[in-house]
Amino acid sequence: MKVLVTGANGFVGRTLVKRLVAEGDTVIAAVGPGAPGRPPAQNVSTVSLDLANDISLDASLATPVDAVVHLAAVALSRAADRDPALAWKVNAEGTAKLAAALADAAAGWGTHPLFLLASTADVYAWQKRAIKEEDCVQPSTPYGWSKLGAELAVQQTARCTELKVIIARPFPHSGGGQDENFWIPARTRLLRHVKQIGGVAVPVGDLTAVRDYLHVDDVADAYALLLKRGTPGEVYNIASGREVTLDEIHTRLEQLLGVNPKREIDGSQIRREARPYLVGDATKLRSATGWTPRRSLDDLLKDVVDAQKN
DSSP: EEEEEEEEEEEHHHHHHHHHHHHHHHEEEOOOOOOOOOOBBTTTEEOOOTTOHHHHHHHHHHSSSSSEEEEOOOOOOOHHHHHHHIIIIIIIIIHHHHHHHHHHHHHHTTOOOOOOOOEOOOGGGGSSOOOOOTTOOOOOOOHHHHHHHHHHHHHHHHHHOEEEEEEEEEOEEEEETTTSHHHHHHHHHHHHHHHHHHOOOEEEOOOOOOOOOOHHHHHHHHHHHHHHOOOOTTEEEOOOOOEEEEHHHHHHHHHHHTTTEEEEEOOOOTTTOOSEEEEBHHHHHHHHHHHOOOOOOOHHHHHHHHHOOO
């Protein structure tokens, strides 16, 4: 299979490209303008992709592909909070442009490629039980709304063309190499700093929130399996179903780093729009592809800790 991966130089993108190549697929790694190209690798070529530029979009689809995995996005919720217009432009409008460009190109190729959209569990309405795909969508953040806009864009394109579309809604995920603006690597860095300076206290927000955290490798596995076994027109959750509080994660990070600071509530770290509970049901994904998470939460946290040692 020949696959175009957008955001290929990002956290999930790097992992997915390796996973696809290991499966024997040929990958076109699309990276943002100005981003360093990927080093030469067997079965991987690199293209520059600007989602706002029609010429760039067409150039990225100059040769036929069997599938596109669209990962490129404003992925940090706080970044979307600061600039909702940019989040909408990149996540919703950019996705609409890419889907339309792929549909137009495919008409010329005479093929029917698959468009796999990496959306987010943040599109769902708040609730305190494991979320299923048929549950209500009602985002509470600019990020969630922009990703729901992306979903609507690809669904509309699929209705009007012969483009095949699958929407994946991953729940929170992390691992070694994730941007330190995300919560787990940010906490790890802060606790490491506290240890280095001999600090006795650490600022925290609301640690009672419950999350469903996945290792990035498991998310990449899910995307790869959906390319082969997913059903076009369907939506799939990527989730472990495991409940863990942020307090439990914080405690385990303290143990891994060998620190035990006093926790002091910092109001600036408490987000009013943060969900108290976000856990998913991935029964549909397992039934369709056989996917199951293979990495534990401890694997995830150890990878983040180890990555920051380097």
